[in-house]
Amino acid sequence: MSLLSDLINLDISETEKIIAEYVWIGGSGMDLRSKARTLPGPITDPSQLPKWNYDGSSTGQAPGEDSEVILYPQAIFKDPFRRGNNILVMCDAYTPAGVPIPGNNRHNAAKVFSHPDVVTEVPWYGIEQEYTLLQKDVKWPVGWPKGGYPGPQGPYYCGVGADKAFGRDIVDAHYKACIYAGINISGINGEVMPGQWEFQVGPAVGISAGDEVWIARYILERITEIAGVVLSFDPKPIEGDWNGAGAHTNYRDTLRTEGRLRTWTRTLSLP
Incomplete structure (x- = not known):
């Protein structure tokens, strides 16, 4: 078990790569899902992150015959589990055509909070x-x-x-x-x-x-x-x-x- 613990806590900061854990809200509106991907280097802004996809039929967010859902990175946080330059990424979800899926309340909230009157x-x-x-x-x-x-x-x-x-x-x-x-x-x-x-x-x-x-x-x-x-x-x-x-x-x-x-x-x- 000590070897497993050592590997879990292995410092990968000597490499250029980082791990980004993409996090999103599942179909119940309260369950959280996440998946990780390797990126070539440190990220300082969510706009630098690629979009990603997942099987929405497995999270209650898309039908089985058309299950692809796209994750849009919206906010980044330091990852307290992997540490170093690794990050947690808060995402919201869209269809491949760019339409917010049902339950994506962040999309409309972003419109409200970016309105000049609200910003003021x-x-x-x-x-x-x-x-x-x-x-x-x-x-x-x-x-x-x-x-x-x-x-x-x-x-x-x-x-x-x-x-x-x-x-x-x-x-x-x-x-x-x-x-x-x-x-x-x-x-x-x-x-x-x-x-x-x-x-x-x-x-x-x-x-x-x-x-x-x-x-x-x-x-x-x-x-x-x-x-x-x-x-x-x-x-x-x-x-x-x-x-x-x-x-x-x-x-x-x-x-x-x-x-x-x-x-x-x-x-x-x-x-």
Whole structure:
């Protein structure tokens, strides 16, 4: 196993080539997919990246008789898993004719955020993403007795201690990996239900907020994969009087009118 570990962590920076992991949203609207390709050298802007394709019939995004879907690179991040000059690439998806596939909400969002009136307002977002860590074999929150329940909610929110905080190693690994990747992650905390946590992304301007949240979710999915834990964004993972999970979205814009600066803030709670 030590040889395998050595190869996984092998530094390829002495070569000119890099690995780009193309990431996109699958057919459910919440599942993440990715595939890797080798590129001849470092990349500094997504416009330098080639488009790529995948089999949309295998992701619920195209019929079997016409399954090709094209990935358009939109944002790049440092890869905390391969490191060096290797990158993660946030993509959206199109037909071979260049038409956004159903579910490609980023395409329309880009139109909105690039509008001069919207650019002038400088829309800031802060997104609080809650999630639950589940035991792999039983799909039950980590720290919970199999088939049973922990003590009542109360001591777990921002809690400290082996009987209150479950999965902190995963959470901290995700926190640092996001900072390494260049995501503007602003904090983490334990949530009300044991085995439940939250991370915050922002402030981020415009469409970059969405790109950063999706890559942060991807990184978290990869880390839980390594740890043998299942990640859930289910808004109500456990029935009964247990805390739910959502993505609270804080919004603020800044608009300069008649020489004066106006700012306002509101918060949306999304499932």
